[in-house]
Amino acid sequence: MSFLEVLNVCKSFDDQAVLKNISLSIEKNEFTTLLGPSxxxxxxxxxxxxxLSSLDSGRVLLDGEDITYKNPRDRNIGMIFQSYCLFPTMTVFDNVAYGLRLQKIPPEQTREEVQxxxxSMNLLDKAKSFPAHLSGGERQRVALARSLVMKPKILLLDEPFNAIDAKMRKSLQLTVKDIHKEYGMTSILVTHDQEEAMRMSDTIHLFNDGVIEQSGTPTDLYLDPKSKYVASFMGNYNVIDANSFSRVTHGRYQEGKTVVLRPEAIELEKLPFEEGSPGHTFVGAITSAVPQGSIVRFGVDTEGVVLNVDVLVDKATAFRVGEQVHLRILTDKILSFCFGTRFSILKRRVHD
Ligand SMILES: Nc1ncnc2c1ncn2[C@@H]1O[C@H](COP(=O)(O)OP(=O)(O)OP(=O)(O)O)[C@@H](O)[C@H]1O
Ligand SMILES: [Mg+2]
Structure with missing residues (x-):
C-alpha cells in the first residue's frame, strides 16, 4: 500500500460533479503535482x-490509516494556501511558533525548534518582523516554516508561487524542492503552470474536469501524451487536424486523425532538404519570432497552417520574419490520435 491512497473519491457542489471518482497513490518522499486548468x-x-472539504463518497488512507472522517487537526497534514494566511499581528517567530504553542510544547523546545x-529557511534575521514588512518570497518562506515546524506527514501546497514575480518564483521553487528533500517530506503541489509542474515533480497527475486524464513522470507526460488534451496542455505542442496536416504534406498523410507535433521536432533550414531525404519536407514563411531564453519560437505558415517551431538561439539568428524557409518532420516524431469515446482514446505512432 502507498503512503497516501485516494480511493474513488467523488464530490459535488450544488449537483455539479467536481471530483468524479478520483483515485491516486502517492509514495513516501514523493513530490507530486496536481496539474490542470482553473x-x-x-x-x-x-x-x-x-x-477541510467533506467527500460524497470514497476514502483517503494515510500511512495505512483510514483518515476519511478524521478531524483535520488530527491528520498531521500541513497545508499552505496561496494567500499564506499568516497572522498579521504576530511576528515571524510567533507565526511559526503558533502551532507548537497550541500543542503545549514546552517554551524552551518551541524556541529551539522555531529557530x-x-x-534553514534563511529567516533568522526576520524573526522579529511582522508579515506586512516582508517581501512576497519571505512571506512564503514563513508560511513554509510554519508548516514544516509541525513535521507534517504530508505537505500540501496550493498554488504557493502565484503571487510572486517570475525570477523569485524559480528560486523559491528550488528552495521548496530542496526543503522537501532535506526534511524527507512527502509533498503535493497544486498548480496550473505546466513548466512549474515539470520542474518540480516526481509525478504529475494531469486533471481534466474532475478526472485524472494522465499520470506519470514529467518526461512521460511530455514525450508520451495519451490524448490530445494532454498533448495540448504539456509543452506547447502543435495540434493539427487531419485535413490541415494532409494539406501541409500534400496529401501524403491521409489517416483522418489529429496530428500532434512538438515544436522542437520540426527542423528548419534556409536551403531545401536533399531530394529523397526522409520524412515530410515542405516550404513555409516565418510569421513570428519569439525569443524564449535558449530557444527562439518561430511561427511558420505553411499552406495556411501556422506551426510553432523551436530553434536553438545560436542557429535562430539565421532566420528573419517574412523569409521563406524549408521544414522537415521526421515521421517517427509525429503522434496521431483518433478520438472515440472519452475513455477509448487510441494513439499510435505514424509511419510512412
Ligand atoms: N465551496 C464551494 N461551493 C460551490 N462550488 C465550489 C466550491 N468550491 C469549489 N467549487 C466549484 O468547484 C469547481 C472546482 O473548484 P476548485 O477550486 O477545486 O478548482 P481548481 O482546479 O482549484 O481551480 P483554480 O486553478 O482556479 O484554483 C469550480 O467550478 C468551483 O466553482
Ligand atoms: Mg485552486
Whole structure:
C-alpha cells in the first residue's frame, strides 16, 4: 500500500460533479503535482485530503490509516494556501511558533525548534518582523516554516508561487524542492503552470474536469501524451487536424486523425532538404519570432497552417520574419490520435 491512497473519491457542489471518482497513490518522499486548468477540481481534492472539504463518497488512507472522517487537526497534514494566511499581528517567530504553542510544547523546545526551522529557511534575521514588512518570497518562506515546524506527514501546497514575480518564483521553487528533500517530506503541489509542474515533480497527475486524464513522470507526460488534451496542455505542442496536416504534406498523410507535433521536432533550414531525404519536407514563411531564453519560437505558415517551431538561439539568428524557409518532420516524431469515446482514446505512432 502507498503512503497516501485516494480511493474513488467523488464530490459535488450544488449537483455539479467536481471530483468524479478520483483515485491516486502517492509514495513516501514523493513530490507530486496536481496539474490542470482553473476550475478542474485541484483545490477541492487538496482540501479533501486535508479534511477541510467533506467527500460524497470514497476514502483517503494515510500511512495505512483510514483518515476519511478524521478531524483535520488530527491528520498531521500541513497545508499552505496561496494567500499564506499568516497572522498579521504576530511576528515571524510567533507565526511559526503558533502551532507548537497550541500543542503545549514546552517554551524552551518551541524556541529551539522555531529557530532551527527559521535558520534553514534563511529567516533568522526576520524573526522579529511582522508579515506586512516582508517581501512576497519571505512571506512564503514563513508560511513554509510554519508548516514544516509541525513535521507534517504530508505537505500540501496550493498554488504557493502565484503571487510572486517570475525570477523569485524559480528560486523559491528550488528552495521548496530542496526543503522537501532535506526534511524527507512527502509533498503535493497544486498548480496550473505546466513548466512549474515539470520542474518540480516526481509525478504529475494531469486533471481534466474532475478526472485524472494522465499520470506519470514529467518526461512521460511530455514525450508520451495519451490524448490530445494532454498533448495540448504539456509543452506547447502543435495540434493539427487531419485535413490541415494532409494539406501541409500534400496529401501524403491521409489517416483522418489529429496530428500532434512538438515544436522542437520540426527542423528548419534556409536551403531545401536533399531530394529523397526522409520524412515530410515542405516550404513555409516565418510569421513570428519569439525569443524564449535558449530557444527562439518561430511561427511558420505553411499552406495556411501556422506551426510553432523551436530553434536553438545560436542557429535562430539565421532566420528573419517574412523569409521563406524549408521544414522537415521526421515521421517517427509525429503522434496521431483518433478520438472515440472519452475513455477509448487510441494513439499510435505514424509511419510512412
Ligand atoms: N465551496 C464551494 N461551493 C460551490 N462550488 C465550489 C466550491 N468550491 C469549489 N467549487 C466549484 O468547484 C469547481 C472546482 O473548484 P476548485 O477550486 O477545486 O478548482 P481548481 O482546479 O482549484 O481551480 P483554480 O486553478 O482556479 O484554483 C469550480 O467550478 C468551483 O466553482
Ligand atoms: Mg485552486
Amino acid at each position: 476550475g478542474c477540481g485541484k483545490t477541492t481534492l487538496l482540501r479533501s485530503i486535508a479534511g 532551527g526551522v527559521l535558520e
